Amino acid sequence: MNTDVAKGRASSKDTVRIAAISDLHCRRDSKPWLRPVFEQIAGEADILVVCGDITDWGRAGECEVFLKQAAPVLQKIPVLAVLGNHDVESGKQDELVEQLLSAGVSMLDGNSLTVGGVGFTGVKGFGGGFGKMAVQPLGEGAVKNFVSESVLEAQKLEAGLSALNQKLPRIALLHYAPIRETVAGEPLELFPFLGSSGLEEPVNKYAATAVFHGHAHAGSLEGKTSANVPVYNVCASVLKKRFPGRPPFFVLDVPVGSGVSPQTGCRAPTCPTGCAGGRSEGSPHRLPSDVFTVVSSRPVKNERGFS
Ligand SMILES: [Fe+2]
Numbered sequence: 011m012n013t014d015v016a017k018g019r020a021s022s023k024d025t026v027r028i029a030a031i032s033d034l035h036c037r038r039d040s041k042p043w044l045r046p047v048f049e050q051i052a053g054e055a056d057i058l059v060v061c062g063d064i065t066d067w068g069r070a071g072e073c074e075v076f077l078k079q080a081a082p083v084l085q086k087i088p089v090l091a092v093l094g095n096h097d098v099e100s101g102k103q104d105e106l107v108e109q110l111l112s113a114g115v116s117m118l119d120g121n122s123l124t125v126g127g128v129g130f131t132g133v134k135g136f137g138g139g140f141g142k143m144a145v146q147p148l149g150e151g152a153v154k155n156f157v158s159e160s161v162l163e164a165q166k167l168e169a170g171l172s173a174l175n176q177k178l179p180r181i182a183l184l185h186y187a188p189i190r191e192t193v194a195g196e197p198l199e200l201f202p203f204l205g206s207s208g209l210e211e212p213v214n215k216y217a218a219t220a221v222f223h224g225h226a227h228a229g230s231l232e233g234k235t236s237a238n239v240p241v242y243n244v245c246a247s248v249l250k251k252r253f254p255g256r257p258p259f260f261v262l263d264v265p266v267g268s269g270v271s272p273q274t275g276c277r278a279p280t281c282p283t284g285c286a287g288g289r290s291e292g293s294p295h296r297l298p299s300d301v302f303t304v305v306s307s308r309p310v311k312n313e314r315g316f317s
């Protein structure tokens with residue numbers, strides 16, 4: 011089901027500013043530092059997306075900590091989220107989802123919705139590995155089940171992407187990575203458990219505008235799929251390492267409105283999907299000094315001078 015949701019400032023601008031954060035791993039006794047981070051997000055962004063591992067053990071008390079710290083955001087802008095593997099650790103994920111939904115968080119698990127002219131879908135995802143080294147469904151039943159779970163998550167992602175208006179920008183939220191590039195930095199032995207190329211296929215097929223994921227705490231911030239869709243690993247630990255001393259959230263400005271290309275929903279000057287859209291005037295984007303900003307397909311280093 012594709013539901014249209016709009017509140018806050020999201021529906022009244024040519025550019026929708028999406029803040030992304032992941033892997034907060036809230037525990038019952040932690041995270042007072044999150045409050046000012048969420049206050050800043052509420053002041054800067056139109057939408058917040060959370061890419062899983064909201065909790066450390068998937069417990070209601072931990073989720074309560076997250077919701078308490080995130081209150082400034084929840085009161086002001088739409089918040090969308092997927093679960094992570096830690097959120098299902100206790101087998102209480104259904105209760106966790108109800109808790110988050112009751113607090114106003116839009117939970118994505120193969121469903122889709124549109125916020126302020128931007129389409130969103132998401133799934134937790136699963137492991138399986140990447141490219142030619144991906145785990146194959148051969149031999150033991152346990153291996154086949156492992157691969158089957160990965161395929162199921164990819165199918166849900168495809169269903170979500172296919173339900174979105176293809177004329178609008180489309181954002182995919184994942185916990186597990188869809189490409190190898192953004193898990194680089196983790197031990198090689200962990201790669202099959204950090205993501206799956208199966209998630210990349212629907213992203214390419216439906217020419218998503220961008221993908222956010224988490225899970226790979228020691229991974230890399232940016233990458234692109236084989237079809238040049240930008241992928242961002244927004245783990246708090248990745249952002250803290252890449253941008254020391256700055257609040258660990260990531261910002262993407264997505265152009266929306268009358269100039270949106272009918273082919274891809276994108277009017278970025280150098281669209282990652284190769285669409286016919288194009289902006290002839292100068293940059294419409296502002297670059298706040300205290301948040302990470304990526305403008306459409308441009309890499310962070312081009313905008314902020316990072317190498
Ligand atoms: Fe995590």
Ligand SMILES: [Fe+2]
Nearest residue numbers: 063094095225
């Ligand atoms: Fe995780």
